[in-house]
Amino acid sequence: MNRIFQSLLRQTRVCSINNISNVSIAAAPLRLMLASRWYAADAAPPATVGKETLDKLVRTNKVVVFMKGNPEAPRCGFSNAVVQIMRMHGVQYDAHDVLQNEALRQGIKEYSDWPTIPQVFINGEFVGGCDILMQLHQSGDLIEELKKVGIVSDLLRAEQEQEKNEKK
Amino acid sequence: MSQYTVKNLEDKLKEQLQAQYVRAVDESDGCGGKFSVIVVSELFRGKPLLQKHRLVNKALAEELQQIHAFSQKTYTPEEWEKVQQEQ
Numbered sequence: 001m002n003r004i005f006q007s008l009l010r011q012t013r014v015c016s017i018n019n020i021s022n023v024s025i026a027a028a029p030l031r032l033m034l035a036s037r038w039y040a041a042d043a044a045p046p047a048t049v050g051k052e053t054l055d056k057l058v059r060t061n062k063v064v065v066f067m068k069g070n071p072e073a074p075r076c077g078f079s080n081a082v083v084q085i086m087r088m089h090g091v092q093y094d095a096h097d098v099l100q101n102e103a104l105r106q107g108i109k110e111y112s113d114w115p116t117i118p119q120v121f122i123n124g125e126f127v128g129g130c131d132i133l134m135q136l137h138q139s140g141d142l143i144e145e146l147k148k149v150g151i152v153s154d155l156l157r158a159e160q161e162q163e164k165n166e167k168k
Numbered sequence: 169m170s171q172y173t174v175k176n177l178e179d180k181l182k183e184q185l186q187a188q189y190v191r192a193v194d195e196s197d198g199c200g201g202k203f204s205v206i207v208v209s210e211l212f213r214g215k216p217l218l219q220k221h222r223l224v225n226k227a228l229a230e231e232l233q234q235i236h237a238f239s240q241k242t243y244t245p246e247e248w249e250k251v252q253q254e255q
Contacts, residue, residue, distance in 0.1 A: 076237075077237075078237065078239075113222070114222075114225065115225055115229065115232040115233070115238075116225075116232065116238055126218075127218070128217065128218050128221065129221075130239070131221065131239055131240055131241070132217055132218060132221060135217060136217075
């Protein structure tokens with residue numbers, strides 16, 4: 001799993017914006033409080049989580065993540081990678097811990113026809129798992145995907161500020 | 169963990185996706201629960217990333233029920249050539 005973090009870090013370093021890592025680290029404690037609504041265990045998890053429930057669930061926020069553990073304590077390296085990517089972009093999202101609810105874990109896999117966790121939805125649409133999020137992040141496409149749903153990535157914001165400063 | 173080996177996965181991907189190049193790596197220290205794969209195939213041409221990954225997931229549907237950590241990179245032959253030049 002170290003490989004994933006290394007590639008994340010590498011990406012931050014090679015980014016054209018030099019101060020991103022500083023910005024996101026400084027903002028992290030506050031952001032952590034605001035970044036995500038997350039749901040641990042439902043009071044009484046149902047035996048199955050069906051399509052109708054999930055149709056609603058994936059639309060409760062512009063970005064919805066199904067993961068192992070929660071954003072403060074991911075319990076899988078792939079889930080952690082997605083959390084770190086979201087943090088870098090300053091995205092507020094809903095996170096659902098599938099380890100707390102086996103029916104949800106199975107239900108979401110069937111719903112999106114995708115065998116692994118984490119799973120990321122943007123505007124109710126399945127985007128992909130960790131590999132795809134990583135690629136979208138590295139290619140810069142994630143900024144565009146977020147823009148489509150009205151979310152301005154922190155990385156884009158930092159880039160724009162830098163450009164402004166350079167013009168001065 | 170699982171009975172699968174690098175060879176199982178590579179053979180299956182080559183056959184099902186007519187892959188011209190496949191590399192699977194067992195990252196589980198031998199217990200067979202964690203793999204990463206690179207697949208280069210003509211079938212990926214013109215398909216968005218999500219669809220490419222779905223093709224791989226489908227080819228390995230049976231295996232992925234037991235493999236609990238799986239990571240993939242998918243390339244068309246041209247993309248793969250570019251990646252290699254960069255390395």
